[in-house]
Amino acid sequence: MSWLRTELWTAEVVYTGFGTPMLRGALAVQGGFVVGQGSLEELRARFPQAEVVHKGRALFPPPVNAHTHLDLSLLPRYQGPFSGFIPHVVAHRERRGLEGVRRGLEELQAAGTGAFGDIVFKDEVMDFLLGESPLPGVAFYEVFAPDPQDAEAVFARVRAKVEAWRKREGRVRVGLSPHAPYSVSPPLLKRLAQYAREEGLPLMVHAAESLEEVAFLREGTGPLAEVHRRFSRTPFTPPGRTPVRHLHTLGVLGPTTLLVHGVHVDEEEVKLLAETGTKVVLCPRSNHNLQVGEAPLALYARHGVEFALGTDSRASSPDLDVRREALFLWDKVDPRLLVRALTRGGYRALGLPTPRITRGAPASLVHSL
Numbered sequence: 166m167s168w169l170r171t172e173l174w175t176a177e178v179v180y181t182g183f184g185t186p187m188l189r190g191a192l193a194v195q196g197g198f199v200v201g202q203g204s205l206e207e208l209r210a211r212f213p214q215a216e217v218v219h220k221g222r223a224l225f226p227p228p229v230n231a232h233t234h235l236d237l238s239l240l241p242r243y244q245g246p247f248s249g250f251i252p253h254v255v256a257h258r259e260r261r262g263l264e265g266v267r268r269g270l271e272e273l274q275a276a277g278t279g280a281f282g283d284i285v286f287k288d289e290v291m292d293f294l295l296g297e298s299p300l301p302g303v304a305f306y307e308v309f310a311p312d313p314q315d316a317e318a319v320f321a322r323v324r325a326k327v328e329a330w331r332k333r334e335g336r337v338r339v340g341l342s343p344h345a346p347y348s349v350s351p352p353l354l355k356r357l358a359q360y361a362r363e364e365g366l367p368l369m370v371h372a373a374e375s376l377e378e379v380a381f382l383r384e385g386t387g388p389l390a391e392v393h394r395r396f397s398r399t400p401f402t403p404p405g406r407t408p409v410r411h412l413h414t415l416g417v418l419g420p421t422t423l424l425v426h427g428v429h430v431d432e433e434e435v436k437l438l439a440e441t442g443t444k445v446v447l448c449p450r451s452n453h454n455l456q457v458g459e460a461p462l463a464l465y466a467r468h469g470v471e472f473a474l475g476t477d478s479r480a481s482s483p484d485l486d487v488r489r490e491a492l493f494l495w496d497k498v499d500p501r502l503l504v505r506a507l508t509r510g511g512y513r514a515l516g517l518p519t520p521r522i523t524r525g526a527p528a529s530l531v532h533s534l
C-alpha cells in the first residue's frame with residue numbers, strides 16, 4: 166500500500182519547536198503526517214524500510230519574521246552607508262502605504278512565515294492589519310518625536326490611538342515602537358516605556374544599530390545630529406551614554422521589550438539585556454546593506470540572551486524571507502541557535518506559542534531551509 170510508505174526526512178538541524186534542536190535528527194513522515202521524531206539512527210531502526218530524504222540544512226515549524234516594515238515594500242532598495250538610509254526613506258515617502266503592506270504580506274505568506282512583528286507608521290496600516298491580516302503577529306505603532314517639548318502632546322495622542330486599537334485586537338496584537346534612542350526624546354521614551362509596562366504592551370525599539378548612533382548619543386556628533394536638527398526645535402543634549410545604557414536608564418529594557426539590531430554593544434550591555442530579559446531581533450542582511458557591522462552573536466549566545474531574526478524592510482533587504490537571514494549567518498555560529506531564533510525565539514519575542522511538530526502533525530507544518 167503505497168500511501169503507507171514512510172519517509173525519513175533529515176537535515177543538518179531538526180527542530181520540533183520544543184526541547185533542543187537536534188543535529189542529525191529526523192522526522193518520520195507517512196501519508197502526509199509526522200509519525201515519529203528522533204535521531205536518524207533511532208528512526209532508521211524503527212522504520213527499516215523507510216526511504217531517507219535529505220531536506221537540506223534544517224527542518225522546523227513555520228518561521229517568524231520578527232521585524233518588518235511592510236509599508237516600505239514598494240521602495241527601491243538602499244545600499245550604502247547608514248547615514249543615507251533615513252533620507253532615502255523620506256525621499257520615497259509617497260511609495261509608503263497599504264499597497265506595500267499587501268505586497269509584503271503576500272511575500273511573508275509565500276515564504277511560509279508563521280508570524281510577524283511589523284513596524285506601523287500610518288494609522289490606516291494599523292486599521293488594515295487589525296482587520297485583515299491573514300497571519301498572526303504584533304503591529305508596533307511607531308513613534309518618531311525627537312523634540313522633548315513635544316513629549317506630553319505626542320504621548321497623549323499615541324495613548325488615545327493605542328487604546329482604541331487595542332479594542333480591535335484579534336489575530337494581530339498592538340505594540341508600541343519608539344523608533345530609536347536618537348529619534349525619540351528621553352522624556353517621551355520614559356513615558357512610553359512606563360505606559361507599556363503598565364498596560365502589558367510589547368515594545369520594539371531600534372537600537373545600537375550603527376556607530377553613528379553611538380557617537381550621537383555619546384557626544385552629539387555625526388550625521389544623526391543633522392537628522393535631529395531637521396525634526397527638533399530644541400537643541401540636542403547628548404546623554405553621554407551608549408544606546409543600551411541610555412535605554413536602561415530610561416526604563417525601556419525588560420522582558421516585553423524587543424531591541425532591534427543590537428550590533429554595537431559591549432559585553433556589559435549584553436549582560437544588561439540578559440538580566441532584564443530583553444529580547445534582541447537581529448537583521449543581518451539589513452546590517453550588511455547599511456554597512457553598520459555585524460551583531461556579536463557569540464556574546465548573545467554566551468549570556469543567554471533570547472534572540473529572533475527579522476528581515477527589516479524591503480528598503481534595506483533583498484526580500485522578506487526570514488529563512489535567508491539564518492542562511493546568511495549559517496557558518497558563523499552554532500546553527501541550532503539560528504533555527505531556534507527563527508522559530509521559538511521569534512514566537513517568544515512576539516508573545517505567541519511556538520507550534521510543535523509532534524506525532525500526528527501535518528507534514529505541511531514542517532518547513533525547511
Ligand SMILES: [Zn+2]
Nearest residue numbers: 234371477478
Ligand atoms: Zn527596522
